[in-house]
Amino acid sequence: MRHEIWLAALSEELRRHGVGPDLAGHVVAEAAGHLRDSGEPPLRAFGPPDAYAAAVADSVGGPAVRAASGPVRLRAVDIVKRYGKRTVLSGVSLTVHAGQVAAVVGANGSGKSTFLRICAGLVGAASGRVEVHGTLGYCPQSGGTADFLRAEEHFALIGAGRGVSRQAAARAGARQAAALNWTPNDAHARHLSGGTRQKLNLVLAGLGDPDVLLLDEPYQGFDGGTYLDFWHEVWRWRDAGRSVVVVTHLLNQLDRVDVVLDLSASATGVAA
């Protein structure tokens, strides 16, 4: 692999791993200097760009955990949910401030998606209350798109609901899609792969810049690179002062979120 190509790939992978532009530029410059001085092929010197970027990201750590400083955007208090005689959630509470990322974790059937749907007001709760300060974007685990509509038509549809003009919605949708390494075309949603359909779902959730984003395992079907792009986008939303709640069962990103709500033990949890 030629030096320039390898260095460009490294730069892109560093961005995907959430390494800031200053540090990424420094790492790329150092790698370029080493390759120039040593004359070694980059793959022998550093290995594949994605692996080297992952090692760099691990060594510097992810974005710093943020203490609660901004105003409260989402507050769920003592949520109880029962299906028949089975109690799924028992007194679950979560508070997320502006500029924070919260992860809701737990085993299958622990009520993660139910909790998120209760926060969105899509299903009722036996007791408890939820306050949403501002507008809400929601990304379901599956569904949520229209089979016979194109991506741009989805943007127009959701955009109209949020009071965004068609052109602005198309621009915002294309921009967010590009951040997930996807270029929407004329294909109907039914012809998109599972991962691309989830990208569409994620883009729709973020259209119109909602204050609170509820994301229910939105990375289903994502490949490794897109998974990193997804977290990069989450951090970008956080940096823009939005509150993001992600339902996940993948624990390797938990050190990079600000709040963790664990529902795995007893369907009871408090996080703030």
Added chain:
Amino acid sequence: MIRTLTIAEMTLRETGRRRGVLVLLLLLPLAFYLARRGDHLGQSIRFVCLGLSWALSTAALFVGSAARSLEPRLRLSGYRTHQLFVGRLLALWTLGVALSLPYFVLIRFDQNDVRYGAIAVIMLLGVLVAPLLGLAVSALLPRDLEGMLVLLTVVGLQMILDPAGNAARVLPFWFSREIGTYAVDHTSVGYLDRGVLHGVITAGLLLLVVAVAFGIRLRRRPHVRFVEV
């Protein structure tokens, strides 16, 4: 208004891309028409109007079912409940007019000695009522198969029951038989009046059912409070 029109536009785009369904929708009333054209011209008119209504209500059922998973997200995106169902109805009414027009032209040139104005009234009332029936069924019954069976039962009963009996009057397309009799058999204007009244009342009741069913399904849950920032 922009939101309602956007829903209508996207519903039309989605429906327009289901070409196989569109062809079947167009041909189904023709089958009803041709079935009795040879021996009973008047009956073929009544049947084609019923066929149109059935085709439209089926289309509305599938439109309603297909939108079911998307609508909660649309509500969260800022749409009001009435904008969702009115938008879909606008699209279905447009589709209904486009579907009915060729059949009106067919009857105009294929049939003599019938009241064409009254036939136009049947078709317009059918276009008004059938999408409401299909959306109401889709709102009340979450699965397509159940909805289809209900529509099949309604249309089957409509064809079997004696239109003069009281039981037939509670069926949604009774107006079609009543006005059809006025148009084909040149009966008194009372048939037309009763038919129009029945169609308008049916449309009103079904609109109420659609509004209430959509309102319940897509309601804001009381435990959630949205605070403007």
